[in-house]
Amino acid sequence: MATDYSDQQAELRRLAAERDAVILAHNYQRPEVQDAADFVGDSLELARKAAATPQSVILFCGVHFMAETAHILSPQKTVLMPDPRAGCPMANMVTAEGLRALKAQHPDAVVVAYVNTTAAVKAETDVCCTSSNAVEVVQRFAKDQPIIFVPDKNLGDWVERQTGRKMILWDGFCPVHADIKAADIEARKSEYPEAKVMAHPECPRAVVDLADVVTSTSGMLRYPAGDAASAYIVATETGLLHRLNQMYPDRRFVAASLRSVCPNMKLTTLDTAITALVEGLNEITVPPQIRERAARAVARMIE
Ligand code: 13P
Ligand code: SF4
Numbered sequence: 034m035a036t037d038y039s040d041q042q043a044e045l046r047r048l049a050a051e052r053d054a055v056i057l058a059h060n061y062q063r064p065e066v067q068d069a070a071d072f073v074g075d076s077l078e079l080a081r082k083a084a085a086t087p088q089s090v091i092l093f094c095g096v097h098f099m100a101e102t103a104h105i106l107s108p109q110k111t112v113l114m115p116d117p118r119a120g121c122p123m124a125n126m127v128t129a130e131g132l133r134a135l136k137a138q139h140p141d142a143v144v145v146a147y148v149n150t151t152a153a154v155k156a157e158t159d160v161c162c163t164s165s166n167a168v169e170v171v172q173r174f175a176k177d178q179p180i181i182f183v184p185d186k187n188l189g190d191w192v193e194r195q196t197g198r199k200m201i202l203w204d205g206f207c208p209v210h211a212d213i214k215a216a217d218i219e220a221r222k223s224e225y226p227e228a229k230v231m232a233h234p235e236c237p238r239a240v241v242d243l244a245d246v247v248t249s250t251s252g253m254l255r256y257p258a259g260d261a262a263s264a265y266i267v268a269t270e271t272g273l274l275h276r277l278n279q280m281y282p283d284r285r286f287v288a289a290s291l292r293s294v295c296p297n298m299k300l301t302t303l304d305t306a307i308t309a310l311v312e313g314l315n316e317i318t319v320p321p322q323i324r325e326r327a328a329r330a331v332a333r334m335i336e
Contacts, residue, residue, distance in 0.1 A: 038065040041303040045069050048310040054090035054113075056306070057082055057103070060250040061272035061298040062094050069303065070094060073276065075251035076102075076148050077163040081335060083107055092310055093317070094301045096121045100317040101152045105327050106335075108319075115305035117315040119297045121149050123235075126205035127184035129153040135181055139201055142179035145170055147188060148334065149207075152319040154183065155327035161334035164188060164234050165249035168195045170334065187211065191234040191241060209295045210235035213268050217290040218243045221266045225287060228264035231256055232289075236268050240289070244268065257281050270295045 046069060049056050057079050058070035067073045072082050076099065083091055083103035090111045093100040097120045104112045127146075132154055136144065146158040147167070155161060162170040171192050174180060180198075182189040184205030193200055213236050222228065222243075231253045232244035241247050246256050250273050257265060257277070267273060268289035277286040309315055319327065 036065075038068075038303060041065075041307065042069040045303055045307050045310070048307060049092065052090055052310055053088050054092050054310060055082075055086040055088040056092045056094065058301075059095035059099065059272075059298065060254070060276065061270040061295055062301060063272070063299060064275040065303055066094050066301055066306065067272075067275055069306070075163065075165060075249045077165050077249070077334070078251055079103075080106060080148065080163075080331065083110075083112075084335065090310075092306060094306060095119070096124075096295075096297050097317070098124045098149055098151060101319055102148060102155075102331060104317055104319050105152060105155070105324050105331050108321075108324060111313070112317045113309045113313065114315045114317055115302070115309045116300040117317075119300040121207075121297060123147075123184055123205050123207045124149045124151055124154075127154055127203050129157050132157045132181075132183060132203075135183075135201070135203070139179055139181060142181045142201060143174060144181045144183065145200075146183050146330065147185050148331075150184060152323050152327045155330050156323045158183075158327070158330040159333075161330045163249065163334065165252055166334065167192050167234070171196050171198070171200070185235055187237055187241075188234045190238055191247060207235040209270055209293055210268075211237060212292055213237070213240050213290050215239040215243060218266060218268065221287055221289055225264050225266065225285070227262070228266045228285070228287065229260065229262040230266045230268065230289070232268035233270075240268055253277070254280060257284055269293065270298065272298060 084106040143159040182200040183203035189202040229245040264285040
């Protein structure tokens with residue numbers, strides 16, 4: 034029998050109203066957390082919301098770089114995380130020091146950083162991007178402008194192929210998406226021959242090449258609305274299936290791989306969210322000297 038979360042959800046909603054808090058949740062969060070949030074979205078949508086909401090507190094149900102980005106955009110707000118251990122291994126694959134060393138080797142290059150980076154790396158960056166606007170951001174630069182792209186080599190490879198230009202790629206990757214293999218897609222396709230394949234650009238090239246559409250998490254939530262397939266193979270973190278099933282109850286959505294679970298995204302629970310609000314725990318702040326430099330790159334991304 035499905036667990037009934039309604040009491041905890043009601044308690045979280047009550048506390049949020051009492052503490053003037055908005056609850057933002059990423060598309061990979063646990064279903065019961067998504068259902069209690071004010072807004073659920075992809076990285077770009079959540080950054081925009083964080084900047085625009087009137088509440089003085091943001092309870093960020095996601096991972097650390099997302100909460101940092103919220104504070105970079107709204108330093109006057111209190112940004113809380115339910116579980117401070119929720120980091121992103123890909124974001125930790127590039128350090129400010131490492132990026133400075135690469136910039137020294139390519140002094141003419143601009144730096145485009147995926148939003149999955151620490152604030153210190155964003156401070157060394159010219160413009161940030163997310164999976165939903167990376168191609169557009171790179172296209173804004175002159176054709177002969179050298180570009181350093183950090184940290185995701187798979188997203189970088191996708192952007193290179195979409196834009197037809199070479200970049201200097203960092204060797205980072207998302208362990209969850211990198212683990213999705215072409216063989217997983219082939220196996221699902223033989224089970225569901227009628228299904229279309231939706232893939233996140235953090236997936237390896239062999240997976241992306243088998244996809245009918247390559248897009249961000251919210252791009253995948255929108256895609257079936259304009260498409261007639263009865264089934265979809267979904268190559269991303271399995272948390273996305275919750276809203277796909279809610280939004281399109283008459284279609285079938287199957288995970289490309291059941292291994293695609295981001296342990297960091299799943300650290301947030303209704304209990305830790307409630308405790309964070311009650312006790313004002315795990316406030317995420319970015320020091321002003323880093324924040325001011327990072328804010329320029331994040332503001333360009335939002336524009
Ligand atoms: P988007 O929601 O922007 O597609 O990002 C996916 C992701 O891996 C966030 O950690
Ligand atoms: Fe980071 Fe990948 Fe988890 Fe997203 S799914 S938070 S990129 S490890």
